[in-house]
Structure formats: structure tokens, C-alpha cells
Amino acid sequence: MKLLLHICCAPCAVAIVEKLENDSDISFKGYFYNPNIHPVEEYEKRKLSVINMSNEYNFNVAYEDDNKLEYWKNSLENDKLLRCNTCYSLRLSAAAKFAKENQFDAFTTSLLISPYQDHDLIKNMGQNIAKKYGIAFYYQDFRELYRKGREISRGKHYFMQKYCGCFYSYSESDHPKKPIYTFE
Numbered sequence: 087m088k089l090l091l092h093i094c095c096a097p098c099a100v101a102i103v104e105k106l107e108n109d110s111d112i113s114f115k116g117y118f119y120n121p122n123i124h125p126v127e128e129y130e131k132r133k134l135s136v137i138n139m140s141n142e143y144n145f146n147v148a149y150e151d152d153n154k155l156e157y158w159k160n161s162l163e164n165d166k167l168l169r170c171n172t173c174y175s176l177r178l179s180a181a182a183k184f185a186k187e188n189q190f191d192a193f194t195t196s197l198l199i200s201p202y203q204d205h206d207l208i209k210n211m212g213q214n215i216a217k218k219y220g221i222a223f224y225y226q227d228f229r230e231l232y233r234k235g236r237e238i239s240r241g242k243h244y245f246m247q248k249y250c251g252c253f254y255s256y257s258e259s260d261h262p263k264k265p266i267y268t269f270e
């Protein structure tokens with residue numbers, strides 16, 4: 087199976103990458119599309135770790151740089167359910183479209199490793215989006231790999247983020263530099 091792995095960040099992806107590389111039935115490529123990440127310095131740190139990971143594990147990643155900060159600011163307000171729903175949907179839809187256009191058999195996402203994300207929502211949304219684009223969603227409950235991914239990442243000095251990604255999650259975090267990036 088030719089699989090497209092949507093990657094949200096290196097710490098969430100690395101244990102999945104190791105698992106996929108040991109599966110002889112799967113060949114895969116990464117896809118980095120995360121227009122939620124704020125601020126741009128944070129985006130660049132997460133992306134750089136993905137570049138380092140892809141070099142160390144010798145697999146290709148397609149990068150689609152995009153920043154939807156104005157959209158997040160003006161359309162999603164501080165409604166967590168709405169914004170996370172939109173955030174998952176944007177990324178999964180882009181991955182499904184890319185996978186379909188580039189002759190992959192299926193797509194999946196590193197979001198499925200996190201115990202802090204809405205796992206069932208991501209699973210159901212992935213399956214629905216897959217139907218819309220006429221491609222398969224490769225669902226696995228990767229959460230058992232979460233701790234392993236953290237350990238590998240610490241050993242390899244991948245950037246370990248302190249918040250989920252968007253402006254709102256940043257505002258809610260105790261990130262030491264947070265006041266610099268507020269909108270006021």
C-alpha cells in the first residue's frame with residue numbers, strides 16, 4: 087500500500103514512522119500541512135524538526151506552507167469545539183486531496199497518536215473525508231506509541247512544543263514568551 091502520512095509534528099510522527107518503516111506492506115511519504123500553528127517562529131521550529139526526522143529516517147515529506155491566522159482570529163472565536171473541528175477538517179481534507187491527486191492508496195495522520203486530541207472525532211472525520219475524495223483512510227489507534235514517540239524525540243532533540251498549535255491554545259498555555267504574540 088502506498089500511504090500518505092499527514093504529520094503534525096516530529097514528536098507525534100516519529101514512532102509512527104518507525105512502525106511504518108518496519109511494515110513491508112507499506113511504502114509511505116510524509117505530508118506537512120498545519121496552517122493552525124502560531125506564531126511563525128513556532129511553525130518554523132516544528133517544521134525544522136520534521137525536516138531533521140525525514141533526513142534521519144530517510145523518507146520524503148511534501149511541505150505545504152500556509153498560515154490561516156486571520157481566519158482563526160476572525161472566524162473561529164474562542165470556541166474550542168468549532169475551532170478543533172475546523173482545524174482537523176482543514177488538515178485531513180488537504181491530506182486526502184493531496185493523496186488522491188498523487189496516486190496514493192490511502193492517507194492517515196499523526197494526530198491519531200495523541201491522547202490529548204479528540205481521537206474519535208479524527209477517526210470519524212478521516213473516514214468521511216476519505217469517502218468524499220474517493221480514497222481510503224488508514225485508521226490505526228496509534229495512542230499506544232505516544233510515550234515511545236516522546237522518548238525518541240527527547241533523545242534526538244526534536245522540538246517539543248508546549249501547546250497544541252493555534253493562537254487560542256497558545257493563549258491558554260503557560261508559554262514563557264506568550265505576551266509578545268498577543269493580538270492587542
Ligand code: SF4
Nearest residue numbers: 169170173250251252
Ligand atoms: S487546540 Fe489544537 S486542534 Fe484545536 S484548533 Fe487549536 S491547534 Fe487545532
